[in-house]
Amino acid sequence: xxxxxxxxxxxxxxxxxxxxxxxxxxxxxxxxxxxxxxxxxxxxxxxxxxxxxxxxxxxxxxxxxxxxxxxxxxxxxxxxxxxxxxxxxxxxxxxxxxxxxxxxxxxxxxxxxxxxxxxxxxxxxxxxxxxxxxxxxxxxxxxxxxxxxxxxxxxxxxxxxxxxxxxxxxxxxxxxxxxxxxxxxxxxxxxxxxxxxxxxxxxxxxxxxxxxxxxxxxxxxxxxxxxxxxxxxxxxxxxxxxxxxxxxxxxxxxxxxxxxxxxxxxxxxxxxxxxxxxxx
Ligand code: GLU
Numbered sequence: 001x002x003x004x005x006x007x008x009x010x011x012x013x014x015x016x017x018x019x020x021x022x023x024x025x026x027x028x029x030x031x032x033x034x035x036x037x038x039x040x041x042x043x044x045x046x047x048x049x050x051x052x053x054x055x056x057x058x059x060x061x062x063x064x065x066x067x068x069x070x071x072x073x074x075x076x077x078x079x080x081x082x083x084x085x086x087x088x089x090x091x092x093x094x095x096x097x098x099x100x101x102x103x104x105x106x107x108x109x110x111x112x113x114x115x116x117x118x119x120x121x122x123x124x125x126x127x128x129x130x131x132x133x134x135x136x137x138x139x140x141x142x143x144x145x146x147x148x149x150x151x152x153x154x155x156x157x158x159x160x161x162x163x164x165x166x167x168x169x170x171x172x173x174x175x176x177x178x179x180x181x182x183x184x185x186x187x188x189x190x191x192x193x194x195x196x197x198x199x200x201x202x203x204x205x206x207x208x209x210x211x212x213x214x215x216x217x218x219x220x221x222x223x224x225x226x227x228x229x230x231x232x233x234x235x236x237x238x239x240x241x242x243x244x245x246x247x248x249x250x251x252x253x254x255x256x257x258x259x260x261x262x263x264x265x266x267x268x269x270x271x272x273x274x275x276x277x278x279x280x
Pocket of ligand 1: 007010042216
């Protein structure tokens with residue numbers, strides 16, 4: 001049996017316990033079945049990613065006792081491949097230019113209301129040409145309507161969940177890409193959006209099992225649609241529970257959760273941390 005999984009962090013900060021748990025979960029799953037474990041650096045968002053965080057990821061994971069195949073794929077070096085994928089979608093009329101700003105989209109939304117999924121449509125050709133000529137920034141959005149027509153509905157979009165989603169979803173799952181609206185596939189400042197690069201790379205690298213935190217379960221619904229549109233295989237998904245801290249809240253970069261680096265400096269050994277997280 002072929003089993004290929006990956007840990008795919010974005011170098012936007014130092015790794016914390018939650019990342020260690022996720023990486024160890026994927027690594028142990030590969031080990032268990034004699035499969036392959038990859039590390040992929042998802043650094044396409046140049047506005048948020050930093051090379052020093054990238055370097056720290058390798059050091060921290062090695063300290064933790066993980067080993068991965070080389071060379072490590074860094075998404076920032078493959079932007080042309082992602083643009084080519086967007087281009088194939090464009091040629092098939094599946095994406096459109098959206099000139100709306102977040103502010104314009106959110107007009108009328110009360111501050112406490114969650115942002116509604118946006119569904120739009122291409123502009124009339126003359127208006128679009130005018131705005132392009134004025135140099136107005138735009139994003140490429142995936143058209144749910146065009147995608148639905150191309151696939152004859154979304155009923156055929158299913159995936160297998162071997163872990164569980166936030167509401168216990170498991171087994172054969174019917175994808176609901178429509179809940180996300182017309183997602184942005186590329187922006188002026190961030191040339192490629194996360195979903196497209198993930199789907200492209202998982203297929204390219206032959207990933208058979210996507211093992212990652214439950215917070216990314218919703219992403220699988222959108223990624224399943226992109227796989228269908230780009231004619232790529234669908235991996236098996238295994239979303240794992242999120243590690244919670246002593247306060248019952250999940251660890252996250254933004255809360256300044258204790259980093260692996262801090263733990264190491266404080267004298268915690270890799271073996272102790274692994275044991276705390278439930279790994280030998
Ligand atoms: N790069 C994503 C993150 O840091 C994870 C992508 C994935 O595992 O599919 O949250």
